[in-house]
Amino acid sequence: MYAPTTRTRTDADQRWLAVCRADEVPLDGGACVRVAERRIAIFRYASREQWFATDNRCPHRGSEVLAQGRLADVSGEPSVVCPMHQSAFALTDGRCVSGGEGGVRTYPVAVGDGIVRIAVDLEVEP
Numbered sequence: 847m848y849a850p851t852t853r854t855r856t857d858a859d860q861r862w863l864a865v866c867r868a869d870e871v872p873l874d875g876g877a878c879v880r881v882a883e884r885r886i887a888i889f890r891y892a893s894r895e896q897w898f899a900t901d902n903r904c905p906h907r908g909s910e911v912l913a914q915g916r917l918a919d920v921s922g923e924p925s926v927v928c929p930m931h932q933s934a935f936a937l938t939d940g941r942c943v944s945g946g947e948g949g950v951r952t953y954p955v956a957v958g959d960g961i962v963r964i965a966v967d968l969e970v971e972p
């Protein structure tokens with residue numbers, strides 16, 4: 847299970863990959879993309895004008911469902927609520943904000959020219 851750390855990634859640790867078109871991600875919803883062996887959930891939090899990315903796998907039971915989750919504001923924190931059993935994870939750092947343990951990995955997101963890019967660790971082969 848992934849636990850958020852305080853280590854700050856640098857550009858030297860990561861590479862940016864184009865993963866989908868912006869119009870493939872629904873407003874205030876998510877879409878799942880595949881990067882190497884990982885499935886990553888891309889979220890378009892339109893009402894906040896922000897984009898986020900997390901692993902698609904919910905740490906509670908390991909279901910690949912977070913892209914289908916509901917976006918929510920949990921105590922001011924932009925979050926995704928898992929559609930299976932309602933665990934909620936902060937989109938900013940992946941920590942569980944619904945009282946559970948652990949969290950999900952998050953990825954930096956950049957959107958430009960209609961393309962969504964995420965930064966992944968260098969060891970991930972595209």
Ligand code: FES
Nearest residue numbers: 904906928931933
């Ligand atoms: S699988 Fe996500 S909350 Fe149970």
